[in-house]
Amino acid sequence: MVHILELPDFKPHCKVTIADVVLDLSYTYAVESGVISIEQLSRTLFAAQGCTAKTWGKCLRASPSAGATYPLQAYVETRLVEGLQHGVYQYVSPSPFKHLLEQISNKLPEGLGSFTVYFEENFEKTTGVYGRRGYMYVREELGHAVQSIILESSALNLAAKVRYVESSSTRVSCYVDIGLRGVRLQEKSFPVSSLPDPRPPSLCLEEAISIRRSVRKYSQAPVSSQEVSSILLWSLAGEPRPYPPLDGGYRINCYLVTRFVDGLRPGVYKYEPTTHRLESIGAGDYTRKLADACLSQEWVARAALNIILCTPSTEDLAAEIEAGMVGQNLYLSATSLGLGTVAVGAFFDDEVASVLGVSERPLYVFPIGRQ
Numbered sequence: 001m002v003h004i005l006e007l008p009d010f011k012p013h014c015k016v017t018i019a020d021v022v023l024d025l026s027y028t029y030a031v032e033s034g035v036i037s038i039e040q041l042s043r044t045l046f047a048a049q050g051c052t053a054k055t056w057g058k059c060l061r062a063s064p065s066a067g068a069t070y071p072l073q074a075y076v077e078t079r080l081v082e083g084l085q086h087g088v089y090q091y092v093s094p095s096p097f098k099h100l101l102e103q104i105s106n107k108l109p110e111g112l113g114s115f116t117v118y119f120e121e122n123f124e125k126t127t128g129v130y131g132r133r134g135y136m137y138v139r140e141e142l143g144h145a146v147q148s149i150i151l152e153s154s155a156l157n158l159a160a161k162v163r164y165v166e167s168s169s170t171r172v173s174c175y176v177d178i179g180l181r182g183v184r185l186q187e188k189s190f191p192v193s194s195l196p197d198p199r200p201p202s203l204c205l206e207e208a209i210s211i212r213r214s215v216r217k218y219s220q221a222p223v224s225s226q227e228v229s230s231i232l233l234w235s236l237a238g239e240p241r242p243y244p245p246l247d248g249g250y251r252i253n254c255y256l257v258t259r260f261v262d263g264l265r266p267g268v269y270k271y272e273p274t275t276h277r278l279e280s281i282g283a284g285d286y287t288r289k290l291a292d293a294c295l296s297q298e299w300v301a302r303a304a305l306n307i308i309l310c311t312p313s314t315e316d317l318a319a320e321i322e323a324g325m326v327g328q329n330l331y332l333s334a335t336s337l338g339l340g341t342v343a344v345g346a347f348f349d350d351e352v353a354s355v356l357g358v359s360e361r362p363l364y365v366f367p368i369g370r371q
Contacts, residue, residue, distance in 0.1 A: 003102070003103040004100055004101070004102050004103075005084065005089075005100060005101045005103070006098075006099075006100045007038070007041075007042035007045075007046075007099045007100055007101060008038070008039055008042055009097050009098055010042070010043065010097045010098075010099065010210075011097065012204065012206035012207045012209070012210050013206065014043075014155050014156070014204060014205060014206045015204050016155040016204060016205055017200075017201040017203070017204050017205055017336060018151065018201060018205050018234050018329075018332055018333055018336050019198060019200065019201055019230075019234060019336075020155075020205075021151050021154045021155050021205055021242075022188070022233075022234050022242040023188055024154060025154050025188060025240075025244075026150055026154040026158055026159050026160040026178075026181075027150055027159075027161060027162065027243075027244040028184060028185055028187070028188060028240065029159035029181040029182055029183070029184055029185060030159060030181075030183050030184075030185055031112050031113040031159040031160065031161045031177050031178065031179040031180075031182065032113065032159065032179050032180045032181070032182040033079070033080055033112075033113055033114060033179055033180070034080060034114060034180035035080050035081070035082050035114065036080060036081050036082065036114040036115065036158070036178070036179070036180070037081075037082050038081055038082055038084055040156050040158065041076070041078070041081050041084070041115060042099065043152060043156060043206075044117070044149055044152050044153055044156065044158075045074060045076060045091050045117065046062060046093065046097075046099055046152075046209075047062055047148040047151065047152035047206075047209050048062060048074060048117065048145040048146075048148045048149050048152075049061055049062060049063065049072065049074040049091055049093060050062045050093045050097070050099055051093040051094065051095055051096050051097070051098070051099070052096060052097070052209075052211070052212070053096055053213075054095060054096055059093065059094070059095070059096070060213070062148060062209050062210075062212070063141060063144040063145040063148055063328065064141070064212075064214055064327075064343055065126075065137075065141050066126055066129075066130060066134070066137035066140075066141065066343075066345060067126070067129050067130070069125045069126040069128075069129055069137075070125065071121055071122045071123060071124075071125040071126045071138050071141065072119045072120070072121060072122075072138070072141060072142060073090065073091075073119065073120045073122070074090075074091040074117060074118075074119055074145070075088060075089065075090055075091065075104075075117070075118055075119070075120065076088070076089050076091060076101070076116065076117050076118075077089075077109035077111055077116040077118070078109070078114075078115045079108065079109060079111065079113070079114055079115060079116075080115070080179075081114060081115055084101075085103070085106060086106070086107075086108045087103050087104075087105050087106040087107060087109070088103070088104050088105040088107070088109060089102060089103050090102045090104055097210075111175075111177055112161060112177040112179065113159070113161070113177040113178050113179025113180075114178060114179040114180070115177075115178055115179075116175050116176065116177050116178070117149055117175070117176045117178065118174065118175045118176070119145060119174065121138055121142070123135060123138050126138050126141075130346075133345070133346070136320050136345065137345055139317060139320035139321050139324065140320050140321070140323050140324035140327065140343070140345065140363070140364065141324060142174060142321055142324060143320070143321040143322060143323060143324020143325040143326075143327065143328070144324040144325070144327055144328040144331075145324075145328075146162060146176060146321070146324075146325060147243050147324070147326075147328040147329060148328055149176050149178070150162070150176075150243060150244065150325075151205060151328075151332070152205070152206075153178050155205050155206070157181065158178055158179065158180065158181065159179055159180060159181040159182060160176055160177065160178045161176070161177045161244075162174065162176050162244045162246065163175040163176075163177065164246040164247055164321075174321065186240055188238055188239075188240065189238055189239055190233070190237060190238045190276065191237070191238065191274060191275045191276045191277075193229075193275060193276035193277055194277060195228075195229040195232070195233075195276055195277065195278065196224075196225055196226040196229045196263070197226070197229070198226070198229060198230035198233050198234070199224075199226045199227055199230050199337060201230075201333075201336035201337060202336065202337065202338055203335065203336045203338075205336070208332045208335040208336045209332065211335060212331050212332060212335045213335075213340075214341075214342040214343065215340025215341060215342055215371055216299040216340075216342050216367075217299070217302075217340075217371070218299065218302050218303055218304065218340060218367070218370055219369065219370045219371065220260065220302070221260070221304075221370045222260040222261060222262045222304055223260065223261050223262070223304040223305060223339065223368065223369065223370065224261070224262045224263065225261055225262055225264050226263075227337050228256075228258075228261055228264065228305065229276075230333065230337060231307075231330060231333040231334055231337070231339075231368070232271055232273075232276065232307075233276060234332075234333040234336075235326055235329035235330050235333050236252075236254055236271065236273040236326060237273050237276045238273065238274075238276075239274055241273055242329055243322070243325040243326065243329065244325075246318045246321060246322055247318055250273075250322065251311045251313065251316055251318060251319035251322050252309050252310070252311060252319060252322050252323055252326055252363075253309070253310045253311065253312070253358075253360060254270070254271040254273070254308070254309055254310075254326075255268065255269065255270055255271065255281075255307070255310065255356050255358070256268070256269040256270075256271060256278065256305055256307055256308070257269075257286050257287055257290050257305065257306045257308065257355070257356075258304075258305045259285055259303065259304055259305060260304040260305070260369075261304055261305050264278075264305075265280075265283065266283070266285040266286075266287075267280055267281075267282050267283045267284060267286070268280075268281050268286055268355070268356055268357065269281065281356075281357055282356075282357055286355050287300070287301055287303070287306070288301055289355045290306055290308075290352065290355050290365070292351070293347050293348050293351035293352045293354070293355055294344055294346065294347040294348075294352070294365055295346050295347060297344060297346070299342060299344075299367050300344060300365060300367045302367075302369065303367030303368055303369040304368060304369045304370065305367075305368050305369075306365055306366065306367045306368070307330060307365075307366040307368065308352065308356060308362055308364070308365050308366075309323045309326055309327070309362070309363050309364040309365075309366075310353070310356070310358060310360035310361060310362045310363060311360060311361050311363060312360050312361075313361065314361050319361075319363065320363055324364075326364075327343050327366065330366050330368075334368055338370075338371070339368055339369065339370060339371070340368070340369060340370070340371040341366050341367060341368045341369075342366070342367060344364065344365040344366065345363075345364060345365075347362065347365060349361060349362055352365065
């Protein structure tokens with residue numbers, strides 16, 4: 001008989017914003033064992049895989065998925081969760097803001113901290129639609145889910161550690177240990193920059209998680225350079241960055257193709273996370289060329305700007321997970337400012353790189369605009 005435990009319905013109540021969270025990140029603390037409330041456990045799981053809406057009979061989840069194929073299944077190993085027997089549980093969110101755990105083992109799991117979240121990938125769900133490109137999409141989706149855990153555990157004043165075991169083409173091993181905060185391992189620093197100071201978010205983090213959607217229709221009103229600065233600051237800036245390095249280092253470079261941004265001329269820019277600065281590498285409106293490289297997806301052409309994530313490596317699969325981590329930050333930052341974006345993974349790699357004038361492998365394109 002399967003033991004089922006209903007978790008508390010998810011209702012956004014944490015007043016911490018993404019701007020607050022990136023100043024005090026969970027992964028910059030040592031993870032210690034201690035009793036965690038079931039509320040903290042449930043909110044962390046919901047941030048990664050919870051159902052936020054239902055359309056055409058299918059749940060839309062807190063983390064985006066290519067074509068809503070949802071190849072990930074979340075599991076949690078519990079050791080010290082108040083009111084919950086230790087063991088291994090499958091996480092299920094069958095309808096908006098409702099979720100539960102199904103126990104599949106009552107053995108005490110080894111591990112760090114109070115509980116561990118991990119994911120099982122069913123690549124065929126996505127590769128059956130997108131072919132071999134789907135392997136990258138699954139790894140990017142894993143990055144989105146892992147980063148949501150990092151952000152929510154930060155908001156809940158917990159510590160988290162991502163354990164990454166090198167991927168194969170058909171398997172990913174990534175675990176997130178969560179517990180009480182021990183000593184601080186890293187201090188977060190933000191650079192002084194010529195870019196405008198960030199604009200305060202209009203939503204708290206949990207509200208942004210709850211309403212995040214993939215938005216493909218934009219007005220032709222410009223986005224401000226202050227909003228662009230905010231998105232970049234909360235997604236990529238500083239040392240360390242607002243997401244943990246996998247296997248000891250960061251692999252993602254960031255580029256912008258701007259069209260309607262107050263205070264920025266149309267052109268191609270490279271973003272430098274450690275200094276929070278933009279370097280102009282091409283003047284003029286390259287948006288139509290970028291859209292053509294993205295299989296003529298019109299939302300790329302109509303966006304006020306596009307953010308492109310690339311990696312210098314052609315073989316490093318961890319870069320694809322990292323792109324998803326940055327992508328979740330971009331989604332939630334844009335949503336927190338009332339802007340819209342969508343993750344675009346369908347494009348001709350060489351043509352996107354040519355538009356940017358780089359010899360790197362593009363992983364994601366994020367058009368951003370006013371709704």
